[in-house]
Amino acid sequence: MSHPDARPRPLFGRGSWTEVSRVTALLRRETVGGALLLAATVLALAWANSPWSAGYAALRDLRAGPAALHLDLTLGTWAADGLLAIFFFVAGLELKREFVAGDLRDPRRAALPVVAAVGGMAVPALVFVLVNLRTGGGALQGWAIPTATDIAFALAVLAVISTHLPVALRTFLLTLAVVDDLLAITIIAVFYTRDLAPLLLLAALVPLGLFGWAVQRRVRSWWLLLPLAAATWALVHASGVHATVAGVLLGFTVPVVRSRAAGGPDAGPGLAEHFEHRVRPVSAGLAVPVFAFFAAGVTVGGLDGLVAALDDRVAVGIVAGLVVGKTVGVLGSTWLMARFTRARLDTDLRWVDVLGLSVLAGVGFTVSLLIGDLAYGAGSARDDHVKVGVLCGSLLAALLAAVVLRLRNRTYRRLHEAEARDADADGTPDVYQEPRTTEG
Template sequence: MADKNKLFGRGSLVETTRIAEILRTETAGGLLLVGAAVVALVWANSPWSSAYETISDASFGPAALHLDLSVAQWAADGLLAIFFFVAGLELKREFVAGDLRDPRRAALPVAAAVGGMIVPAVIYVAVNATMADGAPSGWAIPTATDIAFALAVLGLINTHLPAALRTFLLTLAVVDDLLAITIIAVFYTSALHLLPLLLALLPVAAFGVLVQRRVRSWWLLLPLALTAWALVHASGVHATVAGVLLAFTVPVRRREPGDDGPGLAEHFEHRWRPVSAGIAVPLFAFFAAGVTVADAELWAPVTIGVVAGLVAGKTIGVLGSTWLVQRFTRAELAKGLSWWDVLGLAMLAGVGFTVSLLIGELAFGAGTDRDADAKLGILVGSVLAAAAATVLLRARNRHYRELVEEERRDDDADGIPDVYQRGD
């Protein structure tokens, strides 16, 4: 059984197996994301940079519906809606049917996510409020953790991170995404048009009615989803909010208690997660990460604030929040783990990318000098956070390997690891 009195205690076997499948998909997607970002960065700083800009700025779409958008805008507003749809499904499933339906289990990743957003924002504002030509409006840029990028780092350094810690990192990032989309909707909506927003509730409601009846027909659901997305976009609220709203209408539990098939949320997640991790996020990264280094300033307030927020803020926020949970609940770390493990995860949480790039564009405007500074800060901060986490996690690699081998022992060959049968 799951240990509810331990920080990073072992989750149920069903959840651990499901999380392992998600992590494999996200790790592969993270490698594609990193590759896309590197290609964009190299191309944007090459003699052929004008071709990159031409492709990014090329516009298409129905102008009558205010959807005559550039390729880069379609990637940010359209493809990222898929990313947030999947994140919404995962979040709802975790808190409705996953191990995190238990408030005691949910407290740790939620607290870590909140702390990991507040401290970077405070550090960013402190830097930009005290330096000449600062830009405090970008306070939310260093608050996001990119789970795909972070897991790609883990895959590249080949650690044997215990399942409970990997689950914590994934859940922290999912909660982080929800907080980020809330920030985007509340603080980065420049002009709100109520009529399209109210009209958007109609296709969302129709989508909800169909999925509650377990309808899976794409030819019914997809037009409703696209209509909801277009109306939210027209309202002035960032269109990715539509993805979260639609996800929250999808039922998690199966209609019949005895039904062994996947729930509808799990079915949609299984279908759309590869599209999100393998296509949507890498394409967004390709069109968002192509900053011309000559246009950005390494010592600009925005750049320094973002780097400090990601590297120091995330580490302090996640580690400090975890310590506070331990302090006030009197819980102990699970057997075999130490605070060095938590420090490594906290550093890795500073790998921000997808949502940070999106917020940077919303805060300063795509293509502006400050947006270029923000992108440079995101790239530098993420690399520094990944490097620091790699040094620590590689030092703990042998210890992780021993823990994983212990968890996977199956002396009686019944297909269930003994550790779940012993309940330790």
């Protein structure tokens, strides 16, 4: 007889109540950020397609910054290189938090979102390449555009359709998107770095190391940490590596749990969670919406312009990658995990739930637009086609996901109400206190 611990964990099984509570609060904040992101996108599109579109272009191309430091950049570049570094700093904190102190420190729990993220990036890239295999003009440079999932936009979609998606699926979507961001920044660093200056990159290790030394000693003084972070960002930017990489590296240096002298992991949240609480509102409320405002303002030119943009196979490849590639990649990877690990879906879920989540993962925006700029050059004709493709693909994925998930919303609501009824006086639902022998 096999030992109970040998049994595979159910796919999308319940995590710990501590982690569920943290993720629920986090997703609530991300939903607000998604609403701001959506508003910024609509404003940019409306302005760029209005009689005052020249004003939008002039604002986006306005230069600011010290020329002596080669930082006289346009506002659009500042948003993409500077503000998104804040976004990726938070992503680095969240990823480290998940794998050091979250439920995903268990390799068996981590395997599913990691494998799904890899499949959800590899298949869209393959779809884009197949569509553009015979397209000239360097079209294949954009192979990574449809590989990213925008968690803020995806959660905004969930808020709009008022779905009661179970927290296990929401947690999976969040973790998939965080791993997705890490893989995306790795792709940017490896495949979209041009004119590398190795000495400047090595020089960036000095302020990065000092920043890491300071935070490991639990230093929170902004007057020390901010200059070190800014110096790291500036040197990485000057080295030729995209400056957002600096944000992830800085995030990885921050400790997640308290030191033993301070009481260890049981003494409360560590410095990473402290920074995340401070910086996430800046990222979700300012950095990402401002980037979206400057990146999404494409002049479509009416129906004829839309048709012309979608006549470019690059745009078609992006739409196909986001809608078809993401669905096949995430759903297929999850099915393969179930097939070869003998795991089964949680008893309350069905494969149609995974299908809806996989389609929703095709809502790509922030990183997709960033990679489009890097692949074809900001302001180019093909860059405008990229924006149309990203917007159309994300919108189509959102609509399809809304249809699939709404079909199961009554079931989701029942699960949510049952869990609320089972909550004890301490606020913890009974299901999170019962032994979970099926999970080993």
